Amino acid sequence: MTNTGSNTTVSPGGLPSRRNTELAMLVFAVLIPVFAYANVGLAKDGSLPAGMLGYGLGLGLLAGVAHIVVRRWAPYADPLMLPIATLLNGMGLVLIYRLDLEPLPGGAAAPTQLMWSTLGVALFVAVLVFLKDHRVLQRYTYISMVTALILLILPVFFPARFGARIWITIPGVGSLQPGEFAKIIIAVFFAGYLMVKRDALALASRRFMGLYLPRGRDLGPILVIWGLSVLILVFETDLGTSLLFFGLFVVMLYVATERTSWIVFGLGLTIVGAVAVASFEPHVQSRVDDWLDPMQAFQNGSEQPAQALWAFGSGGTLGSGLGQGFSRLIGFAAKSDYIFATVGEELGLAGVMAILLLYGLLVERGIRTSLAARDPFGKLLAVGLSAAFGIQVFVVAGGVMGLIPLTGMTMPFLAQGGSSVIANWALVAILLKISDTARRPAPAPAPSPDAEMTQVVRP
Amino acid sequence: MNKPLRRIAIFCGLLVLALLVRDNWIQLVQADELKSDPKNRRVSIARYAQPRGNIIVDGKAITGSADTKSGDFRYKRTYKNGPMWAPVTGYASQAFGANQIEALNDGILTGDDDRLFFNRTIDMLTGKPQKGGNVVTTLNAKAQRAAFEGLGDNKGAVAAINPKTGAILALASTPSYDPSSFAGNGDADTSEWSKLQKQKNEDEPMLNRALRQTYPPGSTYKVVTAAAGLESGRYDLDKATETPDPYRLPDSSTDLGNDGDIPCKNATVRNALRYSCNTVFAKMSNSLGNGEMIKMSEKFGFNDKELDTPVRAAESVYPEDNKPQNAMAGIGQASNRATPLQMAMVASAVANNGTLMKPYMVDQLVAPNLNVVQQQKPKELSEPVSSENAQKLQQAMETVVEKGTGTTAQIPGVTVGGKTGTAQHGENNSKNPYAWFISYAKDKDGSAPVAVAVVIESSNTLRDDIAGGKLAAPVAKRVMNAVLEGK
Numbered sequence: 001m002t003n004t005g006s007n008t009t010v011s012p013g014g015l016p017s018r019r020n021t022e023l024a025m026l027v028f029a030v031l032i033p034v035f036a037y038a039n040v041g042l043a044k045d046g047s048l049p050a051g052m053l054g055y056g057l058g059l060g061l062l063a064g065v066a067h068i069v070v071r072r073w074a075p076y077a078d079p080l081m082l083p084i085a086t087l088l089n090g091m092g093l094v095l096i097y098r099l100d101l102e103p104l105p106g107g108a109a110a111p112t113q114l115m116w117s118t119l120g121v122a123l124f125v126a127v128l129v130f131l132k133d134h135r136v137l138q139r140y141t142y143i144s145m146v147t148a149l150i151l152l153i154l155p156v157f158f159p160a161r162f163g164a165r166i167w168i169t170i171p172g173v174g175s176l177q178p179g180e181f182a183k184i185i186i187a188v189f190f191a192g193y194l195m196v197k198r199d200a201l202a203l204a205s206r207r208f209m210g211l212y213l214p215r216g217r218d219l220g221p222i223l224v225i226w227g228l229s230v231l232i233l234v235f236e237t238d239l240g241t242s243l244l245f246f247g248l249f250v251v252m253l254y255v256a257t258e259r260t261s262w263i264v265f266g267l268g269l270t271i272v273g274a275v276a277v278a279s280f281e282p283h284v285q286s287r288v289d290d291w292l293d294p295m296q297a298f299q300n301g302s303e304q305p306a307q308a309l310w311a312f313g314s315g316g317t318l319g320s321g322l323g324q325g326f327s328r329l330i331g332f333a334a335k336s337d338y339i340f341a342t343v344g345e346e347l348g349l350a351g352v353m354a355i356l357l358l359y360g361l362l363v364e365r366g367i368r369t370s371l372a373a374r375d376p377f378g379k380l381l382a383v384g385l386s387a388a389f390g391i392q393v394f395v396v397a398g399g400v401m402g403l404i405p406l407t408g409m410t411m412p413f414l415a416q417g418g419s420s421v422i423a424n425w426a427l428v429a430i431l432l433k434i435s436d437t438a439r440r441p442a443p444a445p446a447p448s449p450d451a452e453m454t455q456v457v458r459p
Numbered sequence: 460m461n462k463p464l465r466r467i468a469i470f471c472g473l474l475v476l477a478l479l480v481r482d483n484w485i486q487l488v489q490a491d492e493l494k495s496d497p498k499n500r501r502v503s504i505a506r507y508a509q510p511r512g513n514i515i516v517d518g519k520a521i522t523g524s525a526d527t528k529s530g531d532f533r534y535k536r537t538y539k540n541g542p543m544w545a546p547v548t549g550y551a552s553q554a555f556g557a558n559q560i561e562a563l564n565d566g567i568l569t570g571d572d573d574r575l576f577f578n579r580t581i582d583m584l585t586g587k588p589q590k591g592g593n594v595v596t597t598l599n600a601k602a603q604r605a606a607f608e609g610l611g612d613n614k615g616a617v618a619a620i621n622p623k624t625g626a627i628l629a630l631a632s633t634p635s636y637d638p639s640s641f642a643g644n645g646d647a648d649t650s651e652w653s654k655l656q657k658q659k660n661e662d663e664p665m666l667n668r669a670l671r672q673t674y675p676p677g678s679t680y681k682v683v684t685a686a687a688g689l690e691s692g693r694y695d696l697d698k699a700t701e702t703p704d705p706y707r708l709p710d711s712s713t714d715l716g717n718d719g720d721i722p723c724k725n726a727t728v729r730n731a732l733r734y735s736c737n738t739v740f741a742k743m744s745n746s747l748g749n750g751e752m753i754k755m756s757e758k759f760g761f762n763d764k765e766l767d768t769p770v771r772a773a774e775s776v777y778p779e780d781n782k783p784q785n786a787m788a789g790i791g792q793a794s795n796r797a798t799p800l801q802m803a804m805v806a807s808a809v810a811n812n813g814t815l816m817k818p819y820m821v822d823q824l825v826a827p828n829l830n831v832v833q834q835q836k837p838k839e840l841s842e843p844v845s846s847e848n849a850q851k852l853q854q855a856m857e858t859v860v861e862k863g864t865g866t867t868a869q870i871p872g873v874t875v876g877g878k879t880g881t882a883q884h885g886e887n888n889s890k891n892p893y894a895w896f897i898s899y900a901k902d903k904d905g906s907a908p909v910a911v912a913v914v915i916e917s918s919n920t921l922r923d924d925i926a927g928g929k930l931a932a933p934v935a936k937r938v939m940n941a942v943l944e945g946k
Contacts, residue, residue, distance in 0.1 A: 255464055258460065258462060258463050295498070309493055310494075310496060310499040310501065312493070313486065313489055313492065313493020313494050313499075314494045314499065315490075316486060316494065317490070326500070326501050326531075329500050344482070344485075348486065349482060349483065349487055353479055353482060356475055359475065360471070360472065360475035363471045364468060364471065364472065367467060367471065368468075371461055380460075383464055390474055391474070394474040394477070398478060398481065401478065401482060403478065
């Protein structure tokens, strides 16, 4: 935040591209998971795991390709995001591999996850290469809206899995969590929509008790989104997705209009919606009960919240060491929703704080990108994506640690799940693209063609 | 747009901060509590991760550990001759927890005890798995076998003590159970366990009758009454007591008689014990009074809620009561109750010339490297009778075995003192009586290496046939013989 006060941060020409910094950090981001992988093998069998070379090369290759593509197509992009994403994804693979060694339902998941990660990086590359400028996305504002709505509504027509309807099951292919993609698409829609409407929303308002209240007709969109979130909560029984979308909207609305009243209004609606739904929707209600007293819930058969807490507690300050914990006791969903409990038990308080700080850093780099962006659309999109990412981390980690009721979302990059890892790579790619545009030196003023023309004509 | 952006940045920072604070709360502040929560399966996993230390009798382990090679709990407890030793060891089950020595010395057996900290640290530094220490008991394998086999199919219990030290030599209870049968945590273990529970099995095989069950002591209690009488100075061994036959109970119109045609009128203490005269001891208890009787009983160990061997024995009682009840208590047929261990303590105090030693069954706690962590020293509990009176009591008890009701306990060439008992119980004495026998045997040098109490609950034999001398005394004889032969 060097240029406080000015609206856009136009970098003076000649800003270092920071690509070499990124490369150096990528080396760490690959080495740390490789060491962790070796650690798992040594702890479990007393020898280096057989797939270690393949895994190391695979992760190195992914990081290398991503780096080269960034160097070529987004040379001024933020140097931290790619290494953080690589490190988190690498650690996720190690943790899933480590849990594959336990007798958990579902069989080996690490190879599939590596494949999804590869697809994710492929999408990352595709976004960087084909998305010349993020402002292109602005053209698809309303198409985005329709797509996002479809993605959000589709799971209602598919059978619920584990009490929540957030999956689309395609027979023979697998299942998809459209919410993860909808998160990006809806951010595009909000950014495009708010860029156009923000003046109306910001200026046409009445003052009431120190707050600027929007006009009735401007309330429309926020009420629609709120209604949609509540519907998601009711019909898909998914607190996480609902919270994510509404939070995302409030954040973007606030940034676009600079009106605190939207925050107050948004929070009020959130509370009304959450309390209302929690009081009559049994699935949400039981989640809240589990959260209020996990030990009692354990007695009543809902073991996971208590198991997760015991995993964290047993990990203590430094953890049991990779491969030496018992987070398998969590059982079902240990590799997906609850993977953070394994981090807690095996890497301890130190490891959890490191991972949380990595997430925090990624989010803050995203918001930094938003600050640096020169166009309002880019700003809104960057802050939207970053905030969505941050809220998701908070909702998942907070749920697993018992800070808030648990929701069915996955830890970005860390948890098992194809949709999540692919979507988050795309998200990082878009942020990188925006930051590349933001940090790119202003083009050198072209020599005035007029002057030359006159010279040619005059002789 | 930058001002709200900065606020959003701070907001996201606060979200992460909230997570960090919560994480510190559960992984630092609450960590120990969560870690040691008994419902946290990791506690049990750690307990069974390495072979458990053993319980030792006569230098040999009576327990073991089996590698199950499956599931969360790697090592499972095994027992050698489990039913025989169950009253000593208790059980250690993966599914149902532990009791008795297995529970009380769990720290030593698992290696978690603070006194093994040094061993643990060395093991950790040298990369060896944690090892458990051993518990060395005072028991005598031959005596235990004699007791267990002597009881056979009867329902009953045996307690044997070394009178000089208080070391417990035998502790048997029948019917018994095999703690191996439910040591694991599978379905078979659960079904075995439920079969042994009181609700399903009225024989209560898991009840440790030697330590945890009190019975009316019957005529064996006359030894305590005699001790109180001699100590009062108002009675002497061979002095006639002024006792009518039958004796009318105080404040009552009930006459108390004797079993059979025995010379109890004005009998001496020696003869009263020899023939087991109800009249003499009921009158003696009455004339000494309730307070006096309680005092003597307590010196022998009654009314002690915390008699730890280290396994806590049930409280044997001699309560405050009215006159007729107190008179009946003098012959062990009222509100006073005793565990077999308590009656063995009575015999042992008499045999040890009046000094009662605290009974104990754990001799040493031994670290995995065989260092002795704790050595139990014999401890005097009290001196209920003077040495002189103790010897008089010995003479009387020896008369019982020589030519009284306890002749079935005679061992050729060995001086044996004892007292029979047949305790009525049930409404109007409708149930089969309890057959009692308490005794001690002497070495050539006159000191007694063993004191025994045997109780056999009910039997299918005829009621007249059940007298302590017929059923219980032979068992006591076998136990005493086993101890004497082992020397």
